[in-house]
Amino acid sequence: MTPQRVTLITLGVADLSRSRAFYETLGWQPSLALEEVVFYQIHGAVLGLFGKSALAKDQGRPGVELGTGAMTLAQNFTTEPEVDTAWAAAVHAGATPLKKPEKAFWGGYSGYYADPDGHVWEVAMNPFWSLAEDGSLTLPEAE
């Protein structure tokens, strides 16, 4: 049995300085910044930036060109204006707009952008999912 957890998300990046500047413009402060890797504390877990070719090597497949896209990292908010603000801040920081925040068919409000390496972020408000005060998300009990 494998625990249901993710303790570290590592994004492979082409240019660590460029990516670090992007996340810094969003207001993110690293807890640990080394020459080849940067770590950000998120609630209960860590997000790291790591050179793409170094990541491929670390993954046991040196030389492989790693792709991106079939994954979304989402940030949930409690109001639509917060979603708009977060999306605008990212685009201002140089993100590629994918979808301007809009009403979603599932009853929420959601937008998408891609970071400098094509990593996809969603910013969303889901009226059925409440955030705790620390920003963490626990699914509602099944009915």
Place this chain on the structure above:
Amino acid sequence: MTPQRVTLITLGVADLSRSRAFYETLGWQPSLALEEVVFYQIHGAVLGLFGKSALAKDQGRPGVELGTGAMTLAQNFTTEPEVDTAWAAAVHAGATPLKKPEKAFWGGYSGYYADPDGHVWEVAMNPFWSLAEDGSLTLPEAE
């Protein structure tokens, strides 16, 4: 300013039943399973599985073939045998082995595998990073 948080990780998958069976074999139980999407509670956040083409559409780029790879989702453990067990369980469940767990140059122990869609998971023990009892990870204070 954008909060330093990830509340939802969504993996795009080619075959939802196949992926759900894979994670179920690892012992993961969904909190919410709909026809087109499955959600797993992880500590303080949620991991979802969602059809790859539906995800591309939701991301605002319908028809685009999404890639994977330049990202690792890691599970940290406190001992090497736990890492070995988790890696073996995944391979037994049908994961593609990328790197059998081994001593890492940074002082820990780490292995990699890919899930049925190529999403890369790392299983690791980092002697410098302690896990809380609930499995969450908080970076040590900078010295």
